[in-house]
Amino acid sequence: MDLRAVVVDDEQLARDELGYLLGRVGGVEIVGQAGNGVEALAAIQRLQPEIVFLDVQMPGLTGFEVARRLLETRAPSQIIFVTAYDQHAIEAFEVNAVDYLLKPVEAVVRARRRISVEQALDRGASPGVDPAQLEKIVQLVAERQRRRERLAIKVGERFMLVQAEDVIYASLGDDGIAVVTDAHAGTSNYRTLDELQDRLDSSVFWRVHRSHLVNINKIKEIVPWFSRNYILRMKDAKTTEIPVSRTQTKRLREYLKL
Numbered sequence: 001m002d003l004r005a006v007v008v009d010d011e012q013l014a015r016d017e018l019g020y021l022l023g024r025v026g027g028v029e030i031v032g033q034a035g036n037g038v039e040a041l042a043a044i045q046r047l048q049p050e051i052v053f054l055d056v057q058m059p060g061l062t063g064f065e066v067a068r069r070l071l072e073t074r075a076p077s078q079i080i081f082v083t084a085y086d087q088h089a090i091e092a093f094e095v096n097a098v099d100y101l102l103k104p105v106e107a108v109v110r111a112r113r114r115i116s117v118e119q120a121l122d123r124g125a126s127p128g129v130d131p132a133q134l135e136k137i138v139q140l141v142a143e144r145q146r147r148r149e150r151l152a153i154k155v156g157e158r159f160m161l162v163q164a165e166d167v168i169y170a171s172l173g174d175d176g177i178a179v180v181t182d183a184h185a186g187t188s189n190y191r192t193l194d195e196l197q198d199r200l201d202s203s204v205f206w207r208v209h210r211s212h213l214v215n216i217n218k219i220k221e222i223v224p225w226f227s228r229n230y231i232l233r234m235k236d237a238k239t240t241e242i243p244v245s246r247t248q249t250k251r252l253r254e255y256l257k258l
Contacts, residue, residue, distance in 0.1 A: 004050050006032040006033065006040070006052050007022075008037075008040040008063070010055065041061075056081050162184060167180070171211055171213075173211075175187060193210075204217060208242065210245065212243070222252075227246070
């Protein structure tokens with residue numbers, strides 16, 4: 001029997017795309033749609049679906065606020081968050097009964113399994129997520145958003161706004177903190193590397209040396225150096241070489257299986 005689902009997204013094209021994906025997966029009947037949080041709550045209350053595909057970012061009530069309301073009313077729906085976040089962010093969402101839509105087949109299979117377990121245990125209405133889990137996700141998303149901001153770097157007499165993910169490396173020098181991207185090289189308005197590092201995603205930007213912060217996705221080559229240390233050659237135009245401190249060498253070896 002198909003699972004009855006409500007799809008919630010503020011963009012019609014996104015709802016259509018999700019409907020197409022779910023159609024290919026099979027086993028899901030979309031019984032309703034909503035373009036915002038208020039409409040979503042009304043549709044869920046009226047239709048009582050087994051699954052709600054809920055967009056994370058919407059104007060007005062966000063997906064998380066809708067989920068909180070569902071918790072308060074004990075709506076009997078499994079929640080699958082639909083998000084445009086990258087793989088690293090999505091991995092952070094994986095907490096027990098909470099789901100996310102990265103691979104539709106797996107998400108639907110897991111939802112069906114949880115519904116079967118709940119019915120077998122006769123636990124009554126439960127949205128498949130508890131308040132502590134939801135708050136954990138909200139905090140993770142807020143942190144990701146804060147750390148994915150654009151950075152201002154001074155290039156000549158102008159300030160350029162660059163995406164944090166485009167930064168190749170940042171180095172402490174006599175004139176401040178040099179920041180290099182594919183398109184620009186300038187100086188940061190942050191006073192210390194610690195302050196800059198705090199604004200960046202720690203899973204991507206590593207402090208490989210007390211004077212250097214690198215984007216591990218922008219490393220071109222790793223060169224063995226003296227005393228089993230390494231030199232990193234970065235993907236900027238100059239193929240800048242950056243030393244790895246002894247304390248960070250072990251972490252680099254473990255991460256890259258060197």
